[in-house]
Amino acid sequence: DAKTTQPPSMDCAEGRAANLPCNHSTISGNEYVYWYRQIHSQGPQYIIHGLKNNETNEMASLIITEDRKSSTLILPHATLRDTAVYYCISHDPNAGNNRKLIWGLGTSLAVNP
Amino acid sequence: NAGVMQNPRHLVRRRGQEARLRCSPMKGHSHVYWYRQLPEEGLKFMVYLQKENIIDESGMPKERFSAEFPKEGPSILRIQQVVRGDSAAYFCASSPPGPRNTGELFFGEGSRLTVL
Numbered sequence: 001d002a003k004t005t006q007p008p009s010m011d012c013a014e015g016r017a018a019n020l021p022c023n024h025s026t027i028s029g030n031e032y033v034y035w036y037r038q039i040h041s042q043g044p045q046y047i048i049h050g051l052k053n054n055e056t057n058e059m060a061s062l063i064i065t066e067d068r069k070s071s072t073l074i075l076p077h078a079t080l081r082d083t084a085v086y087y088c089i090s091h092d093p094n095a096g097n098n099r100k101l102i103w104g105l106g107t108s109l110a111v112n113p
Numbered sequence: 114n115a116g117v118m119q120n121p122r123h124l125v126r127r128r129g130q131e132a133r134l135r136c137s138p139m140k141g142h143s144h145v146y147w148y149r150q151l152p153e154e155g156l157k158f159m160v161y162l163q164k165e166n167i168i169d170e171s172g173m174p175k176e177r178f179s180a181e182f183p184k185e186g187p188s189i190l191r192i193q194q195v196v197r198g199d200s201a202a203y204f205c206a207s208s209p210p211g212p213r214n215t216g217e218l219f220f221g222e223g224s225r226l227t228v229l
Binding site: 042 | 117144146148154155156157158161169171172204206208215216217218219220221222223
């Protein structure tokens, strides 16, 4: 079973910020939070990851609460091309090289015109 | 710099036939992972390989499924005597070794197997 929980679906208006929540209340101290997305019929795409500090890259921002039990992925200006299923995954990258990621069902984000 | 390449993108087999799915990792990546995705479900880990070695096959069905990553050439996921329940999208991912490995996976576009 996935170690994270996400709402099954969300809607967002084009041009507005999309805020996708994730709960990971059992996350261990060595586990990072990773976000991937999967656009219909394509392979998953890495978005961002973080341990405890907020992170930002060209795709998104990741806000992790101080207790690390939850996080929010922020797409600052959502476009129609951001419509996808977004997966939040907790994983320790230093536990060997095994990327045996445990995927839940993610959040299906629909960006509407 | 080419990404992870998978072929075929679509494969149709009749029950009892064999399916072979191929994956070429990104240049410089020596770790390959296979995941399976059934319709309307998340990805499920199958196997993790390095060159010529299977590191973790805990997600592989005990029968009919095998994987290899030879010294030369792509990684192969082989399904013998396919059944309708094998119909799924099979994704390959790769990652670099050592200190360049920040934990992210690079995925291919997948191979969609349909068993008639």
